[in-house]
Amino acid sequence: MSLQDAYNRKITYLRISVTDRCNLRCRYCVPRQALKRLPHNEILTYEEIVRLVKIAAQIGFKKIRLTGGEPLVRRNIVYLIEQINNISTIQKLCLTTNGTLLREFASDLYRAGLRHINISLDTLSPQKYAYITGVDAFSQTWAGIKKAIEVGFHPIKINVVLIKGFNDNEIIDLANLSFDYPLYIRFIEYMPLMSTGINFEQSFISTDEVKERLKKIGKLEKVPSSALDGPAQRYKFRGSLGEVGFISALSHHFCPNCNRLRLTSDGQLRPCLFSDQEWDLKTPLRQGASNTTLKAIIEDAITHKPKSHGYVKFVIHRPMLKIGG
Ligand SMILES: Nc1nc2c(ncn2[C@@H]2O[C@H](COP(=O)(O)OP(=O)(O)OP(=O)(O)O)[C@@H](O)[C@H]2O)c(=O)[nH]1
Ligand SMILES: C[S@@+](CC[C@H](N)C(=O)[O-])C[C@H]1O[C@@H](n2cnc3c(N)ncnc32)[C@H](O)[C@@H]1O
Ligand code: SF4
Numbered sequence: 152m153s154l155q156d157a158y159n160r161k162i163t164y165l166r167i168s169v170t171d172r173c174n175l176r177c178r179y180c181v182p183r184q185a186l187k188r189l190p191h192n193e194i195l196t197y198e199e200i201v202r203l204v205k206i207a208a209q210i211g212f213k214k215i216r217l218t219g220g221e222p223l224v225r226r227n228i229v230y231l232i233e234q235i236n237n238i239s240t241i242q243k244l245c246l247t248t249n250g251t252l253l254r255e256f257a258s259d260l261y262r263a264g265l266r267h268i269n270i271s272l273d274t275l276s277p278q279k280y281a282y283i284t285g286v287d288a289f290s291q292t293w294a295g296i297k298k299a300i301e302v303g304f305h306p307i308k309i310n311v312v313l314i315k316g317f318n319d320n321e322i323i324d325l326a327n328l329s330f331d332y333p334l335y336i337r338f339i340e341y342m343p344l345m346s347t348g349i350n351f352e353q354s355f356i357s358t359d360e361v362k363e364r365l366k367k368i369g370k371l372e373k374v375p376s377s378a379l380d381g382p383a384q385r386y387k388f389r390g391s392l393g394e395v396g397f398i399s400a401l402s403h404h405f406c407p408n409c410n411r412l413r414l415t416s417d418g419q420l421r422p423c424l425f426s427d428q429e430w431d432l433k434t435p436l437r438q439g440a441s442n443t444t445l446k447a448i449i450e451d452a453i454t455h456k457p458k459s460h461g462y463v464k465f466v467i468h469r470p471m472l473k474i475g476g
């Protein structure tokens with residue numbers, strides 16, 4: 152059984168931001184205004200997260216993604232992976248990370264049952280990496296990606312946010328990684344959710360433009376989506392080990408197939424990335440609410456999930472860093 156929203160979309164995927172902290176400061180993610188860190192006691196404990204995931208699983212959620220901020224900076228994250236991995240009806244447990252700490256964590260994460268990992272990498276140049284993230288950590292991240300391959304994660308998806316004038320001259324080099332490594336390179340359209348250090352009008356590149364440029368290296372063959380896939384359109388070059396994907400939130404938005412809800416690290420349930428409407432789970436959770444009450448709140452959030460994002464810009468107040476993408 153899965154729950155449907157008001158537009159007949161089956162809701163099966165919960166993205167959980169486990170922390171609002173991050174060891175990088177990506178220019179397209181961090182807002183212009185100063186960020187206040189949440190005090191530790193405002194963040195859901197692992198026990199609270201696991202309880203909510205069990206309730207979500209009873210309603211019909213089948214896929215969980217842990218994200219952040221940077222999920223690997225939260226202490227004992229491997230324990231949380233283990234706990235969620237033990238919930239038998241969760242079919243797919245995934246992690247989105249910036250990869251900086253992956254060399255250290257990959258083996259433990261794998262042992263805890265994680266198999267699906269998405270790693271953000273916007274450039275192959277160490278200097279440009281330092282510029283976009285604010286930290287000179289390209290070699291650390293690349294070592295993390297290599298370690299993830301060595302340990303056996305599959306699939307390993309590489310998230311590239313495209314920014315004109317910054318990394319559009321690397322589209323081919325990044326796509327070429329899919330020939331040499333079993334990596335799924337995903338080109339993501341920059342989403343103007345908040346005002347950041349990257350000017351949207353000057354930086355946006357659409358998926359169509361990227362596909363056009365990729366014609367130089369071969370013909371992209373469509374790969375059919377699998378159940379529980381995220382929003383990427385999947386393709387492959389003949390003879391490659393990996394894939395190339397496109398996440399086109401603006402030019403070909405995927406709202407009609409949206410299957411997800413988001414849980415923020417401070418326990419607010421967001422039915423849509425582009426809407427600040429949130430359902431408070433933390434307060435009732437901490438006031439001793441029953442599972443039935445918590446389930447009713449999740450169901451109410453699903454019922455009120457917006458139809459689409461409506462192509463609006465700078466619409467949200469909670470930074471991407473705090474929602475988890
Ligand atoms: N607009 C919008 N963007 C999304 C949504 N889900 C993910 N994204 C964006 O897609 C990019 C990749 O996100 P990931 O955390 O790797 O998750 P995913 O694409 O669902 O991953 P898979 O399930 O592995 O395909 C990020 O920039 C996200 O912000 C969504 O529901 N709406
Ligand atoms: C917010 S991060 C959190 C997880 C982890 N820190 C990481 O960077 O992978 C999740 C994803 O959102 C993407 N993202 C952040 N801001 C974005 C924006 N304005 N438009 C599109 N994607 C964005 C990042 O590139 C990353 O792949
Ligand atoms: S949350 Fe992810 S995308 Fe945002 S600043 Fe941190 S590493 Fe960069």
Ligand code: SF4
Pocket residue numbers: 405406409410411422423424425457458459460
């Ligand atoms: S913008 Fe909102 S409705 Fe559209 S895909 Fe993203 S979360 Fe779903």
